[in-house]
Amino acid sequence: MSKQEDFVRTQIRLEKHTHSLLKEFCEANKVSMNEAMNSLIFSSLMNELVEDNFTKRENLINMATNNLNDFTLQEVRDVCAIIGYIGHLRS
Structure with a gap:
């Protein structure tokens, strides 16, 4: 299981119908x-x-790679996994 510091805490407000669908x-x-x-x-x-x-x-790739210098090793691995995922879907 990942450590709590590997996550960013956030809060979102869901519309009632979205919450119901998510719950289902x-x-x-x-x-x-x-x-x-x-x-x-x-x-x-x-x-x-x-x-x-x-x-x-x-735009999404730029967002994911603009701050690579500030990323942790795990985040860099995640970006690499995304690139691998794209390549797999494109082949």
Whole structure:
């Protein structure tokens, strides 16, 4: 399990219907809301990377790589995993 300092604490307000859908998703998949939100947000960002809309993909890649000097080793590994994921989907 990851250490607490490996995470950034944030707060979001969900619309009621979104919360209901998320709750159903969690119950159906036997995961916590936190795990579901992390997974769904990550998946959505990955989908943005593989869409044919080059501007969105380029902007997201720039956001992910602009601050590499400030990233931890784990974050650099995550960026590499994203690049590998894109390459796998493109082949």
